[in-house]
Amino acid sequence: MIKQEIQPPIYTPGKPDILTPEAHQLTNGIPLRIMNAGTQEVTRLDFLFDAGTWYENKHLQAVMTNAMLQEGSQNYSGAQLAEIMDFRGAYIQFLADHHLGGISLIALNKHLPYLLPVVEDLIKNPLFEQAELDTLITRRKQRFLLENKKVKVLCQKRFSTALFGDSHPYAQRVKADDFNTIKREDLVEFYQRCYRSNHCRILATGKTDEKLPVMLEQHFGAADWAGEALLIRDRKLQPNSEKEYHVSQKDAIQSAIRIGRPLVQKDHPDYIGLQILNTILGGYFSSRLMANIREEKGYTYGIGSSIMNLKNAGYWVIATETANEYVDATVREVFLELKKLREEEVSEAELKRVRQYLLGEFIRDFDGPFAQAQSFRAVDDFGLDQQFYDAYYQTLLTITPADLLDLANRYLNEEDFYTVVAGA
C-alpha cells in the first residue's frame, strides 16, 4: 500500500491553442467567419440576426417570429422541413435572446448541399401561416404556464425586474395575456425589419473545405434581401431602489433564492479579476458557498454564483433552492461569505487551487471546434477580440490575494445587493 502515499507530481497546463476564424464576406456584405477545426466530417452553421427582444415593439415578437421560421416557407411546409432535416440526420435549432435571433444547423458535411436550399427558403421566404401560429401560441402558452409554477422561475423573473426596471428588455416581463395579443402582423413586421441581410452574420465551424463559402455565397450572397437600418434604441436601466422581495407560491416545499447586483461588463479592467473572485465565492464545486452551505450545513443540494454578461449590462447572481425553514439561515450565510471576502485575504493555497482549476477550465473552453467557436463568440458578440483571452491568462497567473481583497471591498458590499425569495 506504500505507493498510494506518494502523490504524483502536478504539472501546470500551458495556454490552449486559440483559433481565430477566417474572415470572409459575401457579395452582399454579410460577414462570414469560418472556424476550420475538428476531425469529424461535421459542420455547424450559425445564422445570427439582430432580432432579439431588444428590437421588439411588443412582447413575444422576437421569440415567436424566430420559432415560426420552422413552421413553413414558400417551398417547404413545416412538416417537409422537419422530414428533410430528420432524413439527413441533421439538427436545426431556433433561438432568440435579448439581442439575437438565430438559426443553427448541425449536419454531416455530405448532407449540406441538400440542406442549404431548405435553410435559405426558411430564412428568406417564411409564410407565417395563421393556423401554424395558433398551434404554436397554444403550445408556448402552456409551456409558459408550467414554467411559472416553478419557484426558481418566479424568483429569477422578480430578480430581473428588480435589477433592470419593469420596462427594460432585459427584465423578464412576458405575461400569460401576451400570448393572446400577439398577432400575425406583429411577426411579419418584426421579420421584415430584422431578418435582413444587412442585420445578418454567419459563423461556420467544423471540418470545412473550400466549397463551403461558395455554397453560402450561392444561397445567401444576393443583394435582394437587404432592409432598412435598425433604429438605435437607447434603453435606460432603471434598477429598483427596494432591495428585498418575496414572491409567494403556496404549497412550495422549497424556496428559490436569488441574491445579486448589477455589475461592470466584459470590457472593464476589473472584469477578469471579478471572474476569479466569483469562482472562489461560488463558481466551482469547492467554492466557499458550496463548502459552507451544502457540505458543512447541508441546507441545499446546490448553490452557485455567476457573473452574467448581456450586451449592455452585467450582473452578479447567487442562486439556490432550499427547504423553507433554511431560507433565513442560507441568506445570512451568503452575506457572511461576502463579508469574509471583504475582511480577510484569500490564502495563497486557496488562490493556487482556484488558479489551477481555472487553467484546466481554460483548456476545456477551447477543446474542440464547437468550444472554440463558442469562445470566439464570447468575445466577438461583445465587440472584443481574442486579446481578451491573453489578458485573462495573464491575470490568472498574476492576480494576488491583495487584488482580490480590493475587488471584494469595491464590489461585494451588502447594500448593493438585491435579495429575492420565492416560495411558501
Next chain:
Amino acid sequence: MVKFYRHQLSNGLQILVYPDYSTPMVALDVCYHVGAKNENPNRTGFAHLFEHLMFGGTKRIPDYDEALQHAGGENNAYTTNDLTNYYLTVPKENLETGFWLEADRMLELDFSEEKLNIQKNVVIEEFKQRNLNQPYGDVWELLRSLAYEVHPYRWQTIGKEISHIADASLDEVKAFFYRYYAPDNAALILSGNVDEDLCVKLAEKWFGSIPNRQVNKAPIPQEPKQTALREMTVERDVPDTALYLAFHMPGRQERGYYVCDLISDVLSNGNSSRMYQRLIKEQKLFVELDAYVSGDHDPGLFIVSGKLAGGVTIDQARKAIWEELRRIQEEPVTAIELEKVKNKLEANVVYSQMNYLHMAQELAGFENIDRAERINEQMLIYRSITSSDLMTRAGQLFRETNCSQLNYMAKQ
C-alpha cells in the same frame, strides 16, 4: 467503428482505453457495477446516497476535489438503476493524478457519522428539489410502482421515500462499500489524449494492489409477465392533464431492445415523426407527445407520454395514441421512414465521437450491460432491422395486457 483496447488486472479490474488525439484532455471513468436495483427494498436510495459519500475523502487524501482541482481537473458522478459512474477530466499532463485519486478511494474511505449526516441532508434536499417541488415531479415514482411488482426497477435511484435515506446507518454504509466497491466489480475507462501502454502501466501501478473482494451479488428478482391492464389516476396542481402508457420491453442484451428503440424513433423522434405530425400538428390533441425507451439494462419500459391540449379528455387522448400503436402493428413502416431513423442514428454516432468524455461514459454503460464491445455491435444490429421486425415486435409490445396507464389530472 469505435476502436478501443481492453486489459484485465489480476484483481479483476477491467481496463478500457479509447484514444482520441484531437483533444488535449483525458477522461478517467470508473464504473462500479452497482445501482439502485441492487438495493434492499427497505433502504432504497442507498446507491445514490453512497455516491455522495464517495466524495467525503480518505485518510490519505482528505479532500478529493481539492486534490483534483490542483491538477486542473473536474469531476462528477451519476447513479442509475443499474450502475454508479464516476468520471473526471484533466489536462493530459496530469493523467496520473486521476489514477492516484480513483485508486485511493477504491481502496478505502474515511467514514464518519458527521459526513454521513450532512450528505443525508443534502440528498433529502435533492429529493425535494427533484421529486416534490417540481410540477410532474412524482410521475416516475408512480409509473414505476405501477408497472413493476417485483423487480427493483419499481423504485427510483433517488429512493422510494425520504425515511429510507434518513435512517441509513454508518454500519450499513461501510458494509455497502466493502460489498460492492471492488476492482472485481468495476471497470476503469480512459479516453481522450491517452496511450494504451502508459494507461496499462499506470493502472497496474495504482490499482494493481487493491485486493479482489470476491463480490457476490444477490440475483435480481425478475418481473413476472403482466397479464392485465393496470390503471392509476391521480390529481395534481399542474397546468395540463398528462397521460402515460408504459409497456414492458426486452432488456439491453436482446435484439428486441433495438427494435423497440427504432419503433420509438418512428413514432416520435423529431418533428417529422408520426405522432408529432398527426396528433400534435393535425389533430391538435396534445401539446407534447413522446415515445421513448427507458434504456434500463434489464427488461425496461417503452413509454408513451403526452400532455393533453385544453378541452381534450383522457379517453380521446388514449384512443388516439392506441390508434397510432395499432397502425404500426398493421401497416409496414415505409422504406423511407426506416432509412430516416437509421440515418439519424448514423449521424448521432459521428456527433458523439466528437466528445471523448461522452465516449468514456458510453463504454462504461455497455460494459455494465455485459461488455463494452456492444458499442460496435449495436450499429450492426440497428442496420439489420427490417420493416417486418418492427411490425412483429410492435404486435408483441402494444397489448393492453402489457400496459400500465397513468392518468395525471390537472386540478381544476
